[in-house]
Amino acid sequence: MYVCLCNCVRDKDLRQAAESGVRSFAELQAMTRVATCCGQCEDFARQVFDEALDPGALAVQPA
Numbered sequence: 589m590y591v592c593l594c595n596c597v598r599d600k601d602l603r604q605a606a607e608s609g610v611r612s613f614a615e616l617q618a619m620t621r622v623a624t625c626c627g628q629c630e631d632f633a634r635q636v637f638d639e640a641l642d643p644g645a646l647a648v649q650p651a
C-alpha cells in the first residue's frame with residue numbers, strides 16, 4: 589500500500605530500506621523521499637519504519 593502519496597512511497601519500500609541497513613528516519617527520507625513534501629504521511633511512515641526495525645515492538649502484550 590502507498591504510505592506517501594506525494595512521492596509514491598509504499599510500505600514495502602520502507603521495509604526494504606530497513607532491511608538494507610537504514611536506521612534513522614532522516615536517512616530513510618534521503619533514500620525514499622517519504623514525508624518530504626506535505627508531511628501528512630510522516631506519523632504512519634514512522635510507524636511502518638519502526639515496526640520494520642523492530643517487528644516485536646508493537647506487538648500486543650498479554651495482560
Ligand code: FES
Pocket residue numbers: 591592593594595622623624625626627628629630
Ligand atoms: S503524503 Fe508524504 S509528503 Fe505528502
